[in-house]
Amino acid sequence: SQQGEEDPQALSIQEGENATMNCSYKTSINNLQWYRQNSGRGLVHLILIRSNEREKHSGRLRVTLDTSKKSSSLLITASRAADTASYFCATDEDDKIIFGKGTRLHILP
């Protein structure tokens, strides 16, 4: 089963611009995570936000969570070429980590 659904599926922006990705999910959650996957590599954890938190920052990343709308967003500010990757949201189902299909982000030079 896939809980989270990322939007858009693909995004291309100029280097230096901000990138926003959204995630919607179906059932109640305790926590939500965001991961990055570079081409041909495993996923790397970016940030975890708990259901009682509304916003969290980590460096150039800002994550918001709206449990009433069952949605989350990931904002990457001042994008760089190295940010080119796929980004996934992950929700908890008991102790399971369930991923969406991801957003492919491409940073144009």
Place this chain on the structure above:
Amino acid sequence: DAGVIQSPRHEVTEMGQEVTLRCKPISGHDYLFWYRQTMMRGLELLIYFNNNVPIDDSGMPEDRFSAKMPNASFSTLKIQPSEPRDSAVYFCASSFMGFTEAFFGQGTRLTVV
């Protein structure tokens, strides 16, 4: 710690052959997850273990798939017999205390011809 280690990195096999994928989780982690990634279906959770015990294998597609975790430092995912539709990248991940940060291996790219 070297992180989650998977082997082999690439596997090409003929239809009908047995395939065994291996995973060494991070020492001290008590959860281990096996995922399959394809373009069509994304990342699917196949099975996960807690303290070496399989907790949920509802994602295992068919009886051809089996997974074991004989001890805290080793797990295998076996496909027997393999079919072309099993071609995918298989990831192993481990974490401490369930839904916390999961650490992924580099994956095994399986091609069944």
